[in-house]
Amino acid sequence: MSFKEASKQRGLYLATVARNLRLSPHFVRLTVQGEDLERLPRHGYDQWFRLCLPTGDGPVDLNALPDQFGLAGYLKFKSSGLAQRVAVRNYTVRQHRPEVGEVDIDFVAHGDRGVAGPWAQRAQVGDQLALIDQGRGFSPAGESDFQLLVGDESAQPAILGILRDLPRAAQGLALIEVPEAADAQPVEAPEGFEVRWIDRSQSPARPGQAALAELRGLSLPDPPAVSAYLAGEQALVTGGRRHLVAAGWPKSKIEFVGYWRAGGAT
Ligand SMILES: Cc1cc2nc3c(=O)[nH]c(=O)nc-3n(C[C@H](O)[C@H](O)[C@H](O)COP(=O)(O)OP(=O)(O)OC[C@H]3O[C@@H](n4cnc5c(N)ncnc54)[C@H](O)[C@@H]3O)c2cc1C
Structure with a gap:
């Protein structure tokens, strides 16, 4: 697997914020939870995903998001009207506990510019989000490397x-x-x-x-x-x-x- 193969990955997973922990001066850890996360594949290493966050007021049907984020999925998203109501950023699976449908995500708290960093700092239990699986970028090297x-x-x-x-x-x-x-x-x-x-x-x-x-x-x-x-x-x-x-x-x-x-x- 490599970053070049990310667009071939498929899978949309809905979740809500279960815990918000200030880990250190510049890190916030959100634990997100949902039945969907029980079936999120475990790629390990630097497994990453597209984090989809509702940005406006009112409910958004996150199930309407594409389950693949290659060129076709991106264009579908951009032309669907959801692009005005959902922001997409990239994050890493810090820990995955499929048995309880939980994923930890460590966010750099980099101030109040942008979407995901500021959102994580103020995220409340129950806030909605979706993940689109992107696999992993890292390929383990030969043993002597x-x-x-x-x-x-x-x-x-x-x-x-x-x-x-x-x-x-x-x-x-x-x-x-x-x-x-x-x-x-x-x-x-x-x-x-x-x-x-x-x-x-x-x-x-x-x-x-x-x-x-x-x-x-x-x-x-x-x-x-x-x-x-x-x-x-x-x-x-x-x-x-x-x-x-x-x-x-x-x-x-x-x-x-x-x-x-x-x-x-x-
Ligand atoms: C494969 C992949 C995995 C990633 N995993 C993680 C992860 O697990 N945790 C994590 O925190 N980030 C991770 N990132 C980086 C994250 O996607 C970016 O930092 C992203 O820009 C954050 O979005 P935002 O909405 O907070 O800020 P944006 O809207 O993208 O940017 C707003 C402003 O904030 C600045 N900014 C953005 N990120 C940082 C930063 N880290 N430090 C200081 N200033 C910043 C930008 O320069 C810009 O001026 C990952 C990126 C990739 C590609």
Whole structure:
């Protein structure tokens, strides 16, 4: 599975907010619940989905959303009139408990601009939402590979999910930049993995730039037994990929996705 195959995934799941927990200075965890989530497939690792949120007043029939978000599903959504009443953003399954139909979602609380981040901060028990399954982006590498995982806080849920689900013999390094040390969460990583937290409050800059500087300063193992996963702010991801390619890492071994763009439009 990879990010390129997301549009082939199918599945619409309705849920409501069951709990809203302020995890740390910059994170809110929503637990969402619904019978539908008992049958959400478990892709593990960085499993992600399109989060569909009603934006206006009054009820919205979330069942009318497309169950696939490729080009056809997107066009259907845009032309249906629902696009004026439902916002769609991308999020990661932090934990899935199918036995009770629950999913935890960790939202970066990035202020009052945008839709999903502000919504999560004020979400109430019973608020409605829908998830469209997108599979996962991460593909586990060969056992002898050295794996490099790099991201900012928005990719913390994905990287911690990858570390949780990797075979215990996996080896590598994870660089995770967080706004401040208190935002770092407990990690279940394979023994052969180093997890390095980068605390942005020590040298405030555009999100992702401290992780990029750390990546550029690494003494990297030689290809070909390497693979990388880069996620987070766009400049971190593109700068990190460029650096690895210049160091001779095969493009085919670098999975990368820009999650958001600093200063980007809502
Ligand atoms: C596959 C995938 C999985 C993702 N998983 C998660 C996840 O589990 N948790 C998570 O928090 N995010 C995750 N993201 C990132 C999330 O989709 C974006 O941050 C998204 O822009 C949030 O939407 P919004 O409505 O809050 O803000 P938007 O309306 O998109 O943007 C509004 C403003 O907020 C700024 N902004 C957006 N995100 C951030 C941020 N993280 N930090 C600071 N400023 C920001 C933008 O630059 C813009 O100026 C994921 C993205 C992808 C592609």
